[in-house]
Amino acid sequence: MSLIPKEFYSRDPAVVTRELLGAVLVRLYGGVRLTCRIVETEAYYGVEDPASRARRGGDLARTMYGDVDVALVYGVHRQWLLNVVAHELGTGGAVLIRAAEPLEGVEVMMELRKVRCVRKLLSGPGRLTKALAVDKRFHKKPLYVSDYGLWIEWGVTPRPEDIAESHRVGVASDLSRPLRFFLRGNLYVSRSR
DNA sequence: CGCCAGATTGACT
DNA sequence: GTCAATCTGGCGG
Numbered sequence: 568m569s570l571i572p573k574e575f576y577s578r579d580p581a582v583v584t585r586e587l588l589g590a591v592l593v594r595l596y597g598g599v600r601l602t603c604r605i606v607e608t609e610a611y612y613g614v615e616d617p618a619s620r621a622r623r624g625g626d627l628a629r630t631m632y633g634d635v636d637v638a639l640v641y642g643v644h645r646q647w648l649l650n651v652v653a654h655e656l657g658t659g660g661a662v663l664i665r666a667a668e669p670l671e672g673v674e675v676m677m678e679l680r681k682v683r684c685v686r687k688l689l690s691g692p693g694r695l696t697k698a699l700a701v702d703k704r705f706h707k708k709p710l711y712v713s714d715y716g717l718w719i720e721w722g723v724t725p726r727p728e729d730i731a732e733s734h735r736v737g738v739a740s741d742l743s744r745p746l747r748f749f750l751r752g753n754l755y756v757s758r759s760r
Numbered sequence: 761c762g763c764c765a766g767a768t769t770g771a772c773t
Numbered sequence: 774g775t776c777a778a779t780c781t782g783g784c785g786g
Binding site for chain 1: 778779780781782783784
């Protein structure tokens with residue numbers, strides 16, 4: 568397996584978001600490889616995006632406009648949400664990792680999540696971070712190296728007809744363009760409300 | 761330091 | 774479907 572390079576993330580957030588489907592998220596946790604295949608993602612832009620955290624200013628905004636391919640982790644409703652900073656030069660943006668299909672380390676992930684149901688293990692942004700023991704410590708850490716125990720590798724590229732799109736989940740005011748992408752029919756996509 | 765909205769989840773009617 | 778838990782980050786005082 569090989570790491571996805573930093574340049575991959577220096578493009579329009581929606582493009583990166585779509586192409587991240589099928590990629591493999593790896594977490595080295597106490598010597599155990601916890602791995603999963605990304606099946607659901609959302610794109611966020613900079614201050615021009617009404618749903619973007621960049622609107623609120625502060626450190627999260629600066630991070631979204633900063634180096635690409637670093638983790639952006641922040642808390643909401645007492646969960647941690649994992650994003651990857653991605654944007655074209657001079658703009659802001661990030662990809663929210665919303666759901667993934669478990670591959671390796673399922674037993675350890677079930678212990679971390681305290682559930683036995685594999686389908687519910689990684690099928691939501693808050694569930695995913697808990698199962699992978701991802702928290703604020705990873706904020707601003709680069710994902711293009713394996714040094715920090717969290718990184719993203721190339722996976723199996725989905726066929727275009729297997730990629731579905733919709734509006735983003737849980738946002739008060741969305742852009743007119745669909746910015747949520749997921750693998751059609753995949754069992755591990757988060758349930759819509 | 762207090763206030764409050766929120767890219768959620770899981771328990772319950 | 775409904776609803777509250779009780780966390781984080783930004784902001785105002």
